[in-house]
Amino acid sequence: MSDDIKKQLGAVIDSYKEDLCQMSDEIFDLAEISGEEYKTSDILCSYLEKEGFAVERGTGLETAFRATWDNGSDGPVIGILVEYDALEKIGHACGHHLQGPAGIGAAIAVKNCLQDYPCRLVVYGTPAEETLGGKIIMLDKGYMKELDLAFMSHGSPNTSVDEKCMALENFVVTFHGVKSHAAISPEEGRSALDAALLSFHAIEMLREHVKDDTRMHYTIRNAGGPPNVVPDLTVAEYTLRSYSTKYLDEVVERFYNILKGAALMTGTTYEIQRDLPFKSKVVCHKVNDLLMANAAYENAPSIAPPRERTGSTDFGNVLYEVPGSCIRIAFTDKDAQPHSEAYLKAGKSDAAHNAIVYAAKIMADSICDVLVNPELLAQIKQEFEVAREKG
CATH class of the missing domain: 3.40.630.10 (Zn peptidases)
Known part of the structure; x- marks a missing residue:
């Protein structure tokens, strides 16, 4: 029929x-x-x-x-x-x-x-x-x-x-530091760019300790200005992926800890914009x-x-x-x-x-x-x- x-x-x-x-x-x-x-x-x-x-x-x-x-x-x-x-x-x-x-x-x-x-x-x-x-x-x-x-x-x-x-999580993170003259008074500055770069390095360290199907990408959307000024604002974007939604949730928690650590080491703060998660x-x-x-x-x-x-x-x-x-x-x-x-x-x-x-x-x-x-x-x-x- x-x-x-x-x-x-x-x-x-x-x-x-x-x-x-x-x-x-x-x-x-x-x-x-x-x-x-x-x-x-x-x-x-x-x-x-x-x-x-x-x-x-x-x-x-x-x-x-x-x-x-x-x-x-x-x-x-x-x-x-x-x-x-x-x-x-x-x-x-x-x-x-x-x-x-x-x-x-x-x-x-x-x-x-x-x-x-x-x-x-x-x-x-x-x-x-x-x-x-x-x-x-x-x-x-x-x-x-x-x-x-x-x-x-x-x-x-x-x-x-x-x-x-692939499940996907995307984040735009704005780091806030303290601007100063990079030559005359660098000790007064707190580099938002350093915080972003440390987070990138930590993600590279994390790659060794996640499952094979995990994907982690990042880029700088705003570096914060010229090299002779300690940048007080840097905007970075991160994308995390896995074939398991549940496992990606674990990776996201570790990513949050990376941001906390990067901010702590640089004396900066940050704001997170989290996009809608794809499962x-x-x-x-x-x-x-x-x-x-x-x-x-x-x-x-x-x-x-x-x-x-x-x-x-x-x-x-x-x-x-x-x-x-x-x-x-x-x-x-x-x-x-x-x-x-x-x-x-x-x-x-x-x-x-x-x-x-x-x-x-x-x-x-x-x-x-x-x-x-x-x-x-x-x-x-x-x-x-x-x-x-x-x-």
Whole structure:
């Protein structure tokens, strides 16, 4: 039965391909950066409204939205999450312009072909992934927590899923010292720059005593002035990462002690600005397997094993709350990695347009499998709870 429905889903998506690709190209050309995706959000919302979805705009962020199709009250709540922010000064070199059209294509197909299966289908527009971590803000305001299952898509050099993503903590630290003349009265000064440099050195010492997957980065945003003046202000930025959220919490505590020690040794003080923390995802292999099975069913290009090592994403925070996964669809050369010029140049290619269709079909097929076989969702939830408990 599900194969017959999947053929119907695919036919619907194919019939919308021209609209979806045109939408993607328009979003690509707008290239609106994080938090400024007003026109892009309106394009997506207006299309969903035209297709019969109830759209709530401004869900936690001005450019976020929640589009719902209710098909009875007894079924699961299935989410499709889409991003649409571009990179500043580069444009859509991360492929986010493909996600909205792909998610809309999947949602329309499910709405048209699965009316015999009760569910609530929710398309969430999640802006500002590249900077603020828009999904984290939306979660904090109660959105997405109602989902029983969450899907996403993303462009990639290969068609695959992720095993892990890195938890991330970012800090901007302002050190305050005492300004003085570096030649005439250096003894009266207390160098804010020295405090920052000592913290950097301590992080280098810490590298030997953390787990292998820990990443620690730092830079100076404001050194404090010319060399003949003891600087009374220095601004430094630090990024800490690990594939385990729980372990990263331990590293953060050690980082706090580094700051205390650097300030104590230099007679300075400091202020910490802590950005929203990105969590590592709770991996649900049954969802990964479901997406990859449907990728094979749809003959998606360049199918590859799951990615063992990835960067950081606010989708990880969602996957600490609900089970789900992101299907990555091949549309670039193997050497065209996200955030590169080569990746950008592929953004309006035939392969990119085909990736929209593949992503839409794979997500729609996976939703079909879950709705037709309720026991599958029960198994997914069971695996998720066990994995989340382990952290």
